[in-house]
Amino acid sequence: MGKYKNKVLNYKEGIIKRLYFNLKWIYGFFHDFVGRIITYICIELIHMVVGFIITYKIGSIVDDALNQNVSKTIIMGVLYVGLFILNAAISIGANRFGAWNYNSMQSYLVKKLYRKVMRADWEELTRFHSGDLITRLTNDAKTISGNANGFLTTIISCTLMILASLVVILINDASMILVVIIVAPIIMFSSRIFMNKIYECQSNIKAIESKENSYHKESFHNIQAVKAFGLADEFYKRIQVLEQERYTADMKSNFFSLLSWGVTYISGILSAIICISWAFYRVNTGAMTFGDLTVVIMMAYRIAMSGKSLLNLIPISLELTVSTERVREILAIPDEEEVTSPEYAKLVEKAGDSGVTVKVNDMSFAYKDSDGRQIFDKVSMEAYPGEIIALVGPSGEGKTTMLRILLGILKVQDGQVYVTVEGDDSIRRELSPETRSLIAYVPQGNTMLSGTIEENMRLIAPEATDEEIIDALKQSCAYDFVQKLPDGIYHNVGESGVGFSEGQNQRLAIARAILRKTPILLMDEATSALDVATERRVLSNIMKKDSKRTCILTTHRPSVLSACDRVYRISDSHVNVINEAEIQQLMNEF
CATH class of the missing domain: 3.40.50.300 (P-loop containing nucleotide triphosphate hydrolases)
Structure with a gap:
């Protein structure tokens, strides 16, 4: 398994660069969806622009109200109602379009992974536990699909919102550039302090999830032996240990995520205090109107909200990096050589x-x-x-x-x-x-698989008639007991042949093989x-x-x-x- 990890991790230049390469791989993998992703980004940008206009025009309403310009205030109020309705409609549309993208990409990725597992070189595939494979096909695939649609969208829309808000603030008062120069390095530095720690925690969590799923699968598959040997308490003790490991890893990840958020949040509060204090000072000196002050405060709020969204991407980006590397390990396994001559x-x-x-x-x-x-x-x-x-x-x-x-x-x-x-x-x-x-x-x-006897037989020979199935069952001496079942060949087989003896299951399996002719x-x-x-x-x-x-x-x-x-x-x-x-x-x- 390690050699496939090395194929994926052939760069060691840090978390940011690994995230870049993994995002590049994701959008290369989902190349058929790039048009839809770009469309989703455009919808979110329109949503952002409408929200920006709502914020930007608030200053005019404040100044008009203070100047007792009733007619203009009413017109702007009606305009605002229209903008709010438009904003809500775009938000609903974006959400629906995003869900369509996410589900389509998840389905595409899961099918690719499943096909890879089915066609992969068997000896190479056995390096992975089946429970681990299931975790990668479910949890990791969901993480990648969800963020392939929303990750870049959030970065672009929030970054543009921050830049546009800064431009408006600077237009209202050019002296604010000095404040930006002071606070920007504080925020940039604080956001990167705990990234490596969070990445390690996310990687550990994924490994524990795979271990847990593997253990669950083996426990349930061998439940009869567990009961027969009276091992229920022993297996319970083991799951307690695994759950404690998962709990510890989750809490550790949460701790460093909170530390990262706390440091960055305090930096943001400090930056906001500096900005707003300076803005009040400028109003007091007559350099700004109350309308300008309102716009500055609202734009500062927009910056704070967009900054918060970007901060939330830190743990998400690290989880995305881990999940992508785990999925790429599977996709890096060579296929069996299939040649038809x-x-x-x-x-x-x-x-x-x-x-x-x-x-x-x-x-x-x-x-x-x-x-x-x-x-x-x-x-x-x-x-x-x-x-x-x-x-x-x-x-x-x-x-x-x-x-x-x-x-x-x-x-x-x-x-x-x-x-x-x-x-x-x-x-x-x-x-x-x-x-x-x-x-x-x-x-x-x-x-034997879950389903009817007939479904198990036709899995091998889809075109087989009922008579051919019965003939195969007779050859394997299985029809002796099948014909006594209430539904005959349409009788349900439980998971792993539950409901039949081992000898009966063997005869059914032989009949299925015979049917292949x-x-x-x-x-x-x-x-x-x-x-x-x-x-x-x-x-x-x-x-x-x-x-x-x-x-x-x-x-x-x-x-x-x-x-x-x-x-x-x-x-x-x-x-x-x-x-x-x-x-x-x-x-x-x-």
Whole structure:
């Protein structure tokens, strides 16, 4: 994970520069929305101009009222009512337009992030906890989308309001320039004192949020085991620790934010006192009218409010910087290599007639974060159409890793792993994301999703008829219990298969894989919860239905081995065929 952070943080010139680069990246990423963002800025600027006119003209009303110019005062009053109505209408329109922009950009960013996660290199993606990914797709995406629309708008409108108000103040009394020269450095210096501390706090908060979400996800996913082992109190203690960490980090961030706000606020009050004191002095000497004084005070108020809005951007900008860097880490993960070639189309065409052979020649593989430990060292293996091939061996030696390699999820460092048409070795393709359409896969664990049985089946084969779904369920021996359900194939499956036994979920998962109608079937401990008779019946049904199917499975169960054409033992980075005597010995050991 660190290397993606380094890709993002390839500059160390300070918070302001990092914010600049991240904002540049944000508006580059949302380039399709730039026109809408500019439109929103223009609407807010019009809103600002109307508000400015309301403030600027207040001096004329005061002077007219003091001079008892009734007709002019009434005209200005009517004008003010119109301006207030216009101001309210623009405010409502700006709010609505801003909400449209925000929701559109959030949807765009979340979809981009989700697509990246789905298409990212699997081995690189596993460096991030799933709970952390969820936090980045939700909290960080919201932070970026909200500020992509409003951050620059606030800076531009508030800065222009401050500059325009200063110009008006100086026009009314040029001597105020001396006051500006005195107070400007005070405000500029005070606003930057705690920026680094606030950034550190925001970064820590985001990390804790990810840790909390990860912990929640694991706790809820394993709630049955938590209850079974009586670990509810232990898990509660851990969440108390995490909540205390979050509380401490939030309060620390709040403390430094308040310090920053307090210092800057005091600087602003001091500046306002200096400005207003000088203005009263000028009125007392006759250099300014009461109308001018009113304008100066109102403009000073406008400056104060705009300054407050800019001050509020300090913690927001730091949170935005952290969130952007976290999102960029995800987007920096390389995608899987997806290539579609004419040769592959030719292989698919011929595979339907003769089946597909899987071959592994002198293949070597090690995980990137395994400190050089070889999972496979120059291993070879083959599986032909119509065969059931078993992979056996101790846990953790590489059985599931082999299936991941065959799926093209992992890339080998050396050797060849490819598929070829039976009887024509000239038509071959390296196993990769491209070749997954040839493979149906039944992974370890429960992979049923929330929804009906029919929805789970059609996730793999959207065009499948009810009859085809029922046929697949029959092949996996799942229809025995499905037909007894009140709604049959339209019965609801709970999260992670809640409502069904492990064996029933395995049979449903096998049916889903069968429905894909591919020449290769990979099964990872997919029959571990079935009784021996059902297990044999399932394997027999699978091969009878398609005699050219190539089936490769991993297992710890001896009952499967007698049904296999060949058994490979995976151990100590090697893969070797074992003979009948060794198979029998394995069965006896079980």
